[in-house]
Amino acid sequence: MTASGPASQTTSVALDHASHAEHGHQATLEDGLDFVNTLEHERGHSQDHLSSMAAALDWLGQHDLMHEEAHRELVERFSDDEEGAQRVLARVHRVRAAMRELVDASVARRPPEGRALERINRILRAPYSYYLVPSHDGVSLDHRHEGDPVEGALARLAESIAREVSQGHPERLRICADEECRWVFHDTSP
Template identity: 30%
Template sequence: MGERTTPSGLVLVETLVNTFDVEAGRDALATPDGLEALMRAGDVALTADDMPAVVRLREALRAACAAHTGRAMPPRSAADLTDLLAEAPLTLHVDGATGNATLHPAAGLTGARALTARVAASIAAAEADGTWRRLKACEAESCRWAYYDHSPAGRRRWCSMQLCGARSKMRAYRAKRRTT
Protein backbone atom coordinates (compact mmCIF):
# COMPACT_ATOMS: atom_id res chain seq x y z
CA MET A 1 0.00 0.00 0.00
CA GLY A 2 1.43 3.37 -0.99
CA GLU A 3 1.91 6.29 1.33
CA ARG A 4 -1.22 8.32 1.82
CA THR A 5 -0.70 11.97 1.16
CA THR A 6 -2.88 15.01 0.97
CA PRO A 7 -4.03 15.78 -2.59
CA SER A 8 -1.71 18.39 -4.06
CA GLY A 9 -4.42 21.03 -4.34
CA LEU A 10 -5.01 20.96 -0.58
CA VAL A 11 -1.38 20.86 0.58
CA LEU A 12 -1.23 24.66 0.84
CA VAL A 13 -4.36 24.80 3.02
CA GLU A 14 -3.10 21.97 5.24
CA THR A 15 0.33 23.60 5.50
CA LEU A 16 -1.18 26.95 6.47
CA VAL A 17 -3.49 25.49 9.13
CA ASN A 18 -0.63 23.47 10.59
CA THR A 19 1.62 26.50 11.07
CA PHE A 20 0.18 26.69 14.59
CA ASP A 21 0.83 23.75 16.92
CA VAL A 22 -2.03 24.00 19.45
CA GLU A 23 -0.58 21.42 21.83
CA ALA A 24 2.85 23.06 22.03
CA GLY A 25 1.52 26.61 21.65
CA ARG A 26 4.09 27.19 18.90
CA ASP A 27 3.38 29.43 15.91
CA ALA A 28 5.65 28.67 12.97
CA LEU A 29 4.70 32.01 11.41
CA ALA A 30 6.59 33.68 14.26
CA THR A 31 9.85 32.08 13.12
CA PRO A 32 11.81 32.86 9.96
CA ASP A 33 11.99 29.15 9.00
CA GLY A 34 8.25 28.61 9.45
CA LEU A 35 7.38 31.73 7.50
CA GLU A 36 9.79 30.71 4.73
CA ALA A 37 8.19 27.27 4.50
CA LEU A 38 4.74 28.80 4.10
CA MET A 39 6.00 31.26 1.48
CA ARG A 40 7.49 28.35 -0.48
CA ALA A 41 4.28 26.32 -0.21
CA GLY A 42 2.17 29.29 -1.31
CA ASP A 43 4.70 30.62 -3.81
CA VAL A 44 4.22 34.09 -2.34
CA ALA A 45 6.29 36.67 -0.46
CA LEU A 46 4.87 37.73 2.90
CA THR A 47 5.85 40.53 5.25
CA ALA A 48 5.10 41.33 8.88
CA ASP A 49 2.24 43.55 7.65
CA ASP A 50 0.59 40.47 6.11
CA MET A 51 0.62 38.41 9.31
CA PRO A 52 -2.71 39.56 10.86
CA ALA A 53 -4.59 38.61 7.67
CA VAL A 54 -2.66 35.33 7.31
CA VAL A 55 -3.39 34.35 10.93
CA ARG A 56 -7.06 35.28 10.49
CA LEU A 57 -7.18 33.13 7.34
CA ARG A 58 -5.43 30.25 9.11
CA GLU A 59 -7.85 30.19 12.02
CA ALA A 60 -10.92 30.49 9.78
CA LEU A 61 -9.61 27.59 7.68
CA ARG A 62 -9.04 25.54 10.86
CA ALA A 63 -12.68 26.15 11.82
CA ALA A 64 -13.83 25.09 8.33
CA CYS A 65 -11.75 21.91 8.58
CA ALA A 66 -13.26 21.22 12.01
CA ALA A 67 -16.72 21.66 10.48
CA HIS A 68 -15.86 18.80 8.13
CA THR A 69 -15.90 16.51 11.19
CA GLY A 70 -19.41 17.61 12.11
CA ARG A 71 -18.50 20.42 14.49
CA ALA A 72 -20.47 23.61 13.86
CA MET A 73 -18.35 26.38 12.40
CA PRO A 74 -18.51 29.48 14.62
CA PRO A 75 -20.36 32.30 12.82
CA ARG A 76 -17.39 34.66 13.25
CA SER A 77 -15.04 32.15 11.58
CA ALA A 78 -17.48 31.58 8.73
CA ALA A 79 -17.81 35.34 8.24
CA ASP A 80 -14.01 35.82 8.38
CA LEU A 81 -13.40 33.11 5.80
CA THR A 82 -16.14 34.41 3.52
CA ASP A 83 -14.82 37.98 3.79
CA LEU A 84 -11.19 37.01 3.20
CA LEU A 85 -11.99 34.79 0.22
CA ALA A 86 -14.23 37.49 -1.28
CA GLU A 87 -11.22 39.82 -1.30
CA ALA A 88 -9.15 37.30 -3.27
CA PRO A 89 -9.91 37.79 -6.96
CA LEU A 90 -9.67 34.77 -9.21
CA THR A 91 -9.65 34.44 -12.97
CA LEU A 92 -10.92 31.56 -15.06
CA HIS A 93 -8.42 30.02 -17.47
CA VAL A 94 -9.51 27.71 -20.26
CA ASP A 95 -6.95 25.28 -21.66
CA GLY A 96 -6.87 25.67 -25.45
CA ALA A 97 -5.96 22.03 -26.02
CA THR A 98 -8.45 20.33 -23.68
CA GLY A 99 -11.10 22.96 -23.00
CA ASN A 100 -10.69 22.37 -19.25
CA ALA A 101 -11.37 25.39 -17.07
CA THR A 102 -9.46 26.20 -13.88
CA LEU A 103 -9.44 29.10 -11.44
CA HIS A 104 -6.21 30.98 -10.77
CA PRO A 105 -5.30 33.98 -8.63
CA ALA A 106 -5.71 37.23 -10.53
CA ALA A 107 -2.51 38.77 -11.84
CA GLY A 108 -0.67 41.34 -9.77
CA LEU A 109 -1.67 40.12 -6.31
CA THR A 110 0.96 40.24 -3.57
CA GLY A 111 1.32 39.29 0.07
CA ALA A 112 -1.67 38.03 2.03
CA ARG A 113 -4.06 38.71 -0.87
CA ALA A 114 -1.98 36.48 -3.17
CA LEU A 115 -1.87 33.73 -0.55
CA THR A 116 -5.62 34.01 0.05
CA ALA A 117 -6.33 33.85 -3.69
CA ARG A 118 -4.20 30.69 -3.98
CA VAL A 119 -6.14 29.19 -1.06
CA ALA A 120 -9.46 30.21 -2.67
CA ALA A 121 -8.49 28.56 -5.97
CA SER A 122 -7.43 25.42 -4.08
CA ILE A 123 -10.71 25.26 -2.17
CA ALA A 124 -12.76 25.76 -5.34
CA ALA A 125 -10.90 22.96 -7.14
CA ALA A 126 -11.15 20.65 -4.11
CA GLU A 127 -14.87 21.33 -3.76
CA ALA A 128 -15.33 20.53 -7.45
CA ASP A 129 -13.45 17.22 -7.22
CA GLY A 130 -14.96 16.20 -3.88
CA THR A 131 -11.82 16.36 -1.75
CA TRP A 132 -12.47 19.58 0.22
CA ARG A 133 -14.72 17.92 2.85
CA ARG A 134 -12.01 15.35 3.60
CA LEU A 135 -9.56 17.99 4.82
CA LYS A 136 -10.35 18.00 8.53
CA ALA A 137 -9.10 19.29 11.85
CA CYS A 138 -8.45 16.80 14.63
CA GLU A 139 -11.30 16.64 17.14
CA ALA A 140 -8.87 16.71 20.08
CA GLU A 141 -9.08 20.21 21.60
CA SER A 142 -5.38 20.03 22.46
CA CYS A 143 -4.43 19.22 18.86
CA ARG A 144 -6.67 20.67 16.09
CA TRP A 145 -4.06 19.53 13.50
CA ALA A 146 -5.26 19.51 9.88
CA TYR A 147 -5.16 16.15 8.13
CA TYR A 148 -6.61 14.56 5.01
CA ASP A 149 -9.13 11.78 5.74
CA HIS A 150 -8.33 8.75 3.57
CA SER A 151 -10.76 6.45 5.37
CA PRO A 152 -13.23 4.69 3.05
CA ALA A 153 -16.29 6.23 4.70
CA GLY A 154 -14.66 9.63 5.26
CA ARG A 155 -15.56 9.61 8.96
CA ARG A 156 -12.16 9.79 10.62
CA ARG A 157 -12.13 12.09 13.67
CA TRP A 158 -8.51 12.36 14.77
CA CYS A 159 -5.24 13.18 13.07
CA SER A 160 -3.82 9.97 14.52
CA MET A 161 -5.69 7.06 16.06
CA GLN A 162 -2.48 6.06 17.86
CA LEU A 163 -2.18 9.41 19.62
CA CYS A 164 -5.21 11.69 19.71
CA GLY A 165 -7.74 8.90 19.15
CA ALA A 166 -6.21 6.71 21.85
CA ARG A 167 -6.13 9.62 24.32
CA SER A 168 -9.79 10.41 23.64
CA LYS A 169 -10.92 6.82 23.99
CA MET A 170 -8.90 6.40 27.21
CA ARG A 171 -10.49 9.56 28.69
CA ALA A 172 -13.94 8.26 27.78
CA TYR A 173 -13.14 4.85 29.28
CA ARG A 174 -11.88 6.39 32.54
CA ALA A 175 -14.88 8.72 32.78
CA LYS A 176 -17.24 5.76 32.31
CA ARG A 177 -15.42 3.74 35.00
CA ARG A 178 -15.68 6.65 37.46
CA THR A 179 -19.47 6.79 37.04
CA THR A 180 -19.95 3.05 37.58
Protein backbone atom coordinates in the same frame (compact mmCIF):
# COMPACT_ATOMS: atom_id res chain seq x y z
CA MET B 1 -15.56 29.82 -13.10
CA THR B 2 -15.19 32.84 -15.33
CA ALA B 3 -12.04 34.53 -16.42
CA SER B 4 -11.62 37.96 -17.93
CA GLY B 5 -9.29 38.27 -20.83
CA PRO B 6 -7.94 41.16 -22.87
CA ALA B 7 -10.46 43.70 -24.12
CA SER B 8 -12.82 42.75 -21.25
CA GLN B 9 -13.91 39.53 -22.90
CA THR B 10 -15.22 36.89 -20.52
CA THR B 11 -14.64 33.21 -21.12
CA SER B 12 -16.20 30.43 -19.08
CA VAL B 13 -13.57 27.90 -18.10
CA ALA B 14 -14.26 24.53 -16.49
CA LEU B 15 -11.27 23.74 -14.30
CA ASP B 16 -10.10 20.24 -13.69
CA HIS B 17 -8.59 20.61 -10.20
CA ALA B 18 -5.97 17.87 -10.64
CA SER B 19 -4.57 19.26 -13.90
CA HIS B 20 -4.83 22.81 -12.64
CA ALA B 21 -2.80 22.00 -9.53
CA GLU B 22 0.09 20.99 -11.78
CA HIS B 23 0.04 24.49 -13.27
CA GLY B 24 1.41 25.92 -10.03
CA HIS B 25 0.26 28.41 -7.45
CA GLN B 26 -2.93 26.45 -6.82
CA ALA B 27 -3.42 25.17 -3.28
CA THR B 28 -4.29 21.53 -2.78
CA LEU B 29 -6.34 20.32 0.16
CA GLU B 30 -3.10 19.09 1.74
CA ASP B 31 -1.64 22.60 1.39
CA GLY B 32 -4.69 24.06 3.12
CA LEU B 33 -4.51 21.56 5.97
CA ASP B 34 -0.73 22.03 6.30
CA PHE B 35 -1.36 25.78 6.54
CA VAL B 36 -3.88 25.26 9.36
CA ASN B 37 -1.34 23.00 11.08
CA THR B 38 1.34 25.71 11.08
CA LEU B 39 -0.08 26.58 14.49
CA GLU B 40 0.61 23.43 16.48
CA HIS B 41 -1.08 22.66 19.78
CA GLU B 42 0.45 19.72 21.56
CA ARG B 43 0.73 18.74 25.20
CA GLY B 44 -0.50 22.15 26.37
CA HIS B 45 2.03 24.08 24.32
CA SER B 46 1.61 26.03 21.10
CA GLN B 47 4.19 26.55 18.42
CA ASP B 48 3.54 28.97 15.58
CA HIS B 49 5.59 28.14 12.50
CA LEU B 50 4.45 31.45 10.99
CA SER B 51 5.70 33.63 13.84
CA SER B 52 7.25 36.23 11.52
CA MET B 53 6.41 37.67 8.13
CA ALA B 54 9.62 36.15 6.74
CA ALA B 55 8.53 32.70 7.97
CA ALA B 56 5.06 33.17 6.46
CA LEU B 57 6.48 34.28 3.11
CA ASP B 58 8.93 31.38 3.10
CA TRP B 59 6.09 28.93 3.82
CA LEU B 60 3.97 30.36 0.99
CA GLY B 61 6.96 30.25 -1.36
CA GLN B 62 7.89 26.67 -0.41
CA HIS B 63 4.32 25.61 -1.19
CA ASP B 64 4.47 27.31 -4.63
CA LEU B 65 1.71 29.77 -3.73
CA MET B 66 3.50 32.84 -5.05
CA HIS B 67 6.03 33.64 -7.72
CA GLU B 68 9.68 33.75 -6.61
CA GLU B 69 9.97 37.36 -7.74
CA ALA B 70 6.99 38.40 -5.60
CA HIS B 71 8.48 36.47 -2.66
CA ARG B 72 11.82 38.29 -2.99
CA GLU B 73 10.14 41.70 -3.32
CA LEU B 74 7.95 41.13 -0.27
CA VAL B 75 10.84 39.87 1.88
CA GLU B 76 12.77 43.01 0.95
CA ARG B 77 9.78 45.32 1.49
CA PHE B 78 8.88 43.88 4.88
CA SER B 79 12.49 43.85 6.10
CA ASP B 80 12.23 47.68 6.04
CA ASP B 81 8.60 47.95 7.18
CA GLU B 82 8.06 46.15 10.50
CA GLU B 83 4.66 47.78 11.06
CA GLY B 84 3.43 46.69 7.63
CA ALA B 85 4.86 43.21 8.18
CA GLN B 86 3.01 42.86 11.48
CA ARG B 87 -0.24 44.08 9.91
CA VAL B 88 -0.02 41.52 7.07
CA LEU B 89 1.11 38.76 9.44
CA ALA B 90 -1.93 39.44 11.64
CA ARG B 91 -4.12 39.00 8.54
CA VAL B 92 -2.36 35.70 7.74
CA HIS B 93 -3.07 34.52 11.29
CA ARG B 94 -6.74 35.61 11.13
CA VAL B 95 -7.29 33.74 7.87
CA ARG B 96 -5.57 30.66 9.30
CA ALA B 97 -7.83 30.83 12.39
CA ALA B 98 -10.91 31.14 10.16
CA MET B 99 -9.78 28.13 8.13
CA ARG B 100 -9.26 26.23 11.38
CA GLU B 101 -12.80 27.09 12.45
CA LEU B 102 -14.12 25.88 9.08
CA VAL B 103 -12.40 22.50 9.58
CA ASP B 104 -13.43 22.25 13.25
CA ALA B 105 -17.06 23.03 12.36
CA SER B 106 -17.04 20.51 9.53
CA VAL B 107 -15.65 17.76 11.77
CA ALA B 108 -18.22 18.61 14.48
CA ARG B 109 -21.01 18.73 11.86
CA ARG B 110 -22.05 22.25 12.88
CA PRO B 111 -22.15 25.61 11.10
CA PRO B 112 -18.94 27.64 11.43
CA GLU B 113 -18.90 30.83 13.47
CA GLY B 114 -20.16 33.83 11.52
CA ARG B 115 -16.94 35.83 11.88
CA ALA B 116 -14.88 32.97 10.45
CA LEU B 117 -17.27 32.65 7.52
CA GLU B 118 -17.08 36.40 6.87
CA ARG B 119 -13.28 36.27 6.93
CA ILE B 120 -13.16 33.30 4.52
CA ASN B 121 -15.65 34.95 2.16
CA ARG B 122 -13.67 38.20 2.23
CA ILE B 123 -10.37 36.49 1.37
CA LEU B 124 -12.00 34.38 -1.36
CA ARG B 125 -12.67 37.62 -3.24
CA ALA B 126 -8.93 38.25 -3.74
CA PRO B 127 -8.31 38.84 -7.44
CA TYR B 128 -6.84 35.87 -9.27
CA SER B 129 -7.83 35.64 -12.92
CA TYR B 130 -7.72 32.67 -15.26
CA TYR B 131 -7.23 32.98 -19.01
CA LEU B 132 -7.21 30.57 -21.91
CA VAL B 133 -4.10 31.20 -23.99
CA PRO B 134 -2.86 29.59 -27.21
CA SER B 135 -0.43 26.71 -26.79
CA HIS B 136 1.40 24.36 -29.15
CA ASP B 137 -1.43 21.80 -28.94
CA GLY B 138 -4.47 24.08 -28.68
CA VAL B 139 -5.04 26.14 -25.56
CA SER B 140 -3.85 26.06 -21.99
CA LEU B 141 -5.01 27.69 -18.81
CA ASP B 142 -2.93 30.60 -17.55
CA HIS B 143 -3.40 32.90 -14.62
CA ARG B 144 -2.67 36.44 -13.57
CA HIS B 145 -2.29 37.73 -10.06
CA GLU B 146 -4.02 41.05 -9.64
CA GLY B 147 -3.41 42.67 -6.31
CA ASP B 148 -1.55 41.59 -3.23
CA PRO B 149 0.32 38.27 -3.67
CA VAL B 150 -0.15 37.32 0.01
CA GLU B 151 -3.92 37.80 -0.25
CA GLY B 152 -3.95 35.76 -3.46
CA ALA B 153 -2.06 32.93 -1.75
CA LEU B 154 -4.38 33.06 1.26
CA ALA B 155 -7.40 33.00 -1.05
CA ARG B 156 -6.17 29.85 -2.75
CA LEU B 157 -5.48 28.20 0.62
CA ALA B 158 -8.94 29.16 1.90
CA GLU B 159 -10.48 27.91 -1.34
CA SER B 160 -8.90 24.48 -0.84
CA ILE B 161 -10.67 24.06 2.50
CA ALA B 162 -13.90 25.74 1.37
CA ARG B 163 -14.09 23.47 -1.67
CA GLU B 164 -13.61 20.35 0.47
CA VAL B 165 -16.23 21.24 3.09
CA SER B 166 -18.78 22.31 0.48
CA GLN B 167 -18.18 20.00 -2.50
CA GLY B 168 -15.69 17.33 -1.49
CA HIS B 169 -15.70 14.77 1.26
CA PRO B 170 -15.90 16.73 4.52
CA GLU B 171 -16.62 13.50 6.37
CA ARG B 172 -12.97 12.56 5.72
CA LEU B 173 -11.60 15.61 7.53
CA ARG B 174 -10.28 14.66 10.93
CA ILE B 175 -8.72 16.15 14.04
CA CYS B 176 -6.13 14.13 15.94
CA ALA B 177 -7.93 11.94 18.49
CA ASP B 178 -5.40 12.77 21.23
CA GLU B 179 -6.99 15.56 23.30
CA GLU B 180 -3.57 17.21 23.64
CA CYS B 181 -3.18 17.43 19.86
CA ARG B 182 -5.17 19.60 17.43
CA TRP B 183 -3.57 18.35 14.17
CA VAL B 184 -6.01 18.31 11.24
CA PHE B 185 -5.78 15.86 8.36
CA HIS B 186 -7.63 14.23 5.50
CA ASP B 187 -8.37 10.58 6.20
CA THR B 188 -7.56 8.55 3.09
CA SER B 189 -8.17 5.13 4.62
CA PRO B 190 -10.70 2.91 2.79
